[in-house]
Amino acid sequence: MAKNIKVTIWNEFRHEKSNEAVMKLYPDGMHAVIAKFLTEAGGIDTCTATLDEPEHGLTEEVLNNTDVLIWWGHVAHGEVADEIVTRVQQRVLAGMGLIVLHSGHFSKIFKRMLGTNCSLLWREIAEKERLWNLEPGHPITEGIGDYIELPNAEMYGERFDIPTPDKLIFVSWFEGGEVFRSGCCWERGHGRIFYFRPGHETYPIFFNKDIQKVIANSVRWANPRIIKDTSPGVHIKVPLEDVQEKDIDFGTAGVEQN
């Protein structure tokens, strides 16, 4: 029998303590709701971590026991310590999956993994969003129809400053006139990364069954097959083939120098 996937859900967990609307919607934090539906999806073991815990809850031990890390942050990206970001980055390059949700596009870890600014347009008038499914044969869209419709969403618009995704899964249409690459896959090192746009704190996005299905699918897709540190270079002194060390042929190089 396949082993359960170990998922750590990281949440900034600030809005839920300070904003009444968010508090009402997510009294135990968005991470609690995500953990609940992932557990119910089956084959997944969850734990959670939040910004204000020591080491933001992301100790070496926690990461070494994490197959896939989910990330939600918004107002406190700058409070995430750089050494924790480096630790997470190295774990992703070694193979851990990383699912970045919504406003996590501006998180340090997402920008670190991609190397770009991840900036975008935005507007908040609770407008309609329709996420078109470009890849119905992809594991992330299993069970999803032609599109997912959200009655109320914050708008994110292009240009989204990201590297061209390895695979573009969803493109969003917004009532107000914009489009957005809403579901994007990349591979970095041995790890898989999925960015998924929905997830605004004041709308009941994480209660939507299709959104839940996509996140559960993405966890299965990002589950690593190997975990292996990619940081060290390797010095192979003896060649595989029978080749002796050579004298350097300087040709006319030296002449041009004199």
Place this chain on the structure above:
Amino acid sequence: MAKNIKVTIWNEFRHEKSNEAVMKLYPDGMHAVIAKFLTEAGGIDTCTATLDEPEHGLTEEVLNNTDVLIWWGHVAHGEVADEIVTRVQQRVLAGMGLIVLHSGHFSKIFKRMLGTNCSLLWREIAEKERLWNLEPGHPITEGIGDYIELPNAEMYGERFDIPTPDKLIFVSWFEGGEVFRSGCCWERGHGRIFYFRPGHETYPIFFNKDIQKVIANSVRWANPRIIKDTSPGVHIKVPLEDVQEKDIDFGTAGVEQN
């Protein structure tokens, strides 16, 4: 008439002062030799910058006057200040081209742009290398035949820990038994990045006419069409279409919370 491309050649410039063999080959530094052949290639204005200058020679003013930056470093990657790396990164995302040579694969700026460890295998026995030209129709290989042969090279071998290149231009064959993705293109923000493997300090690589041609071609390829800061998000308060702010439909979300 097209404007000249403004190229800044950055060199760590340490080997040339401490190693006799390098000193003999590149008495004024590798950057001087690169500047010379780029100037002779035509349409290119060069200046140089080195690690030990203030701000490593990469002031805001210098970068604002640079279309394409060439980077060579090896033993002192760690001495490059993080704030300068950030400055260069932002200029690349805004549109500046970046050409990273040889041991620059482990430079902070290259790892920052790509998000990976950029590790590889290596061996130094002056063995033969043959760079196969996979894209004879690409601007970077203009004037290059089926392959470039170097009689003496340091070996770099796979797995090279990089994101899948947007375009793979050269793959190297090494006498000792390895292969390597030796010419790789990426786009990040509005900037173009080219990694080119050859360039070892003790072999006369930068005197090779084909190597010179590839570097000059890559400068022309990476010359930006726009320069535009990609860091700020943009808040579009008023929608393009006639849409009013909506009430949020909470559906059964609240119920499930109680």
Place this chain on the structure above:
Amino acid sequence: MAKNIKVTIWNEFRHEKSNEAVMKLYPDGMHAVIAKFLTEAGGIDTCTATLDEPEHGLTEEVLNNTDVLIWWGHVAHGEVADEIVTRVQQRVLAGMGLIVLHSGHFSKIFKRMLGTNCSLLWREIAEKERLWNLEPGHPITEGIGDYIELPNAEMYGERFDIPTPDKLIFVSWFEGGEVFRSGCCWERGHGRIFYFRPGHETYPIFFNKDIQKVIANSVRWANPRIIKDTSPGVHIKVPLEDVQEKDIDFGTAGVEQN
């Protein structure tokens, strides 16, 4: 001085003879209007070819004198002879650029180059389209702002059955609720291919200055650097390295067979 780019504009040229609205808008055919604005753009020499000419106007001689071929077709895709499609395909693989417009998505040549069905959703109510510019630094979007707005367009919607584009340039927003990958780049053989969605026969699309600019830009982008037949395999009898023909080591293979 750079040589002019030789562009052949191929048009099915049937709607213009049978539909009064199209006749009024494009009395000399869409190809005449495209030829006019490309000529005015500068650096481009144009000629035209249409379905009902012998060999559809695409003789060996015409193709051998074409740097970039533009293709518009709709109702008569099936009438294009397979041997002409093969001839065009081989010329593209050898290096000729190919720009496919609008309903050309279902042309034999486009499907042949991509290997997919190129199917899509469609609706014709003259709705508004907004093409968002995802790559403002790309040569194809030179001079184009954040988006191009068309007051009246036929809708094309996802899923568009194409291989993942090498570069996705435009994504369209439609008033009726759909999105579409409207500007897509691929490379095949030594040739570059650009698909551009706009171009409906009954709307004045080809009179729009931004549309004209994109098509002229795409011609410059697709202009080949080499022309070289990619069809023959090459038998290299003598190895580059000093290697003798070997005896085959059958190991236990034969044993397992008996």
Place this chain on the structure above:
Amino acid sequence: MAKNIKVTIWNEFRHEKSNEAVMKLYPDGMHAVIAKFLTEAGGIDTCTATLDEPEHGLTEEVLNNTDVLIWWGHVAHGEVADEIVTRVQQRVLAGMGLIVLHSGHFSKIFKRMLGTNCSLLWREIAEKERLWNLEPGHPITEGIGDYIELPNAEMYGERFDIPTPDKLIFVSWFEGGEVFRSGCCWERGHGRIFYFRPGHETYPIFFNKDIQKVIANSVRWANPRIIKDTSPGVHIKVPLEDVQEKDIDFGTAGVEQN
């Protein structure tokens, strides 16, 4: 419990009847050996089909019962009927996996799916090949080390005329001095395609345990999640949003025409 994957192994099956060396190595045909090791790998049901059967053994019924098709051909590519190629292509676009082996690079179906000539260099002196594993975290390389070494192989060298692979899995080093993209993934329609270079008829390649493992892995990777015809366009007459059919704004287009 997961259903077994239904694999059809298609073999030209000509060499085995005419060439004594091949006859001795593969008395029942290469397809028999491939079927045997796939069956032993577990979770896979196999059947076979060959060129000289009616419809080449690839009837509608056979294809409708195939999840993944493996293809080996060499001397008789031209004898494969075009209508069967079209049938296979449509099944791949609908979701069926396709694994193309060795000399299958010149098969009609491979060229049809990719749109290119798939030409390459070649030499047959039973030289050594080393396939470097570029993606140790990919499902296709599960259980494979840093490289696979084959003591005797036919050489295939670059430039291989293929579209840039979505993922490049193996790059080969050859004793005689060449390199080759030996394991390449693409997606077309809803189907996944894997090209794997090894498989020469006179060397005991298909008895190599690593080669067997890669082929079994690739079958699992290419197993479809959906099967859905991608050929028809879909006419959506009624928009999703409340938009009425519009009058066309001809602007100055008409004026320019008169």
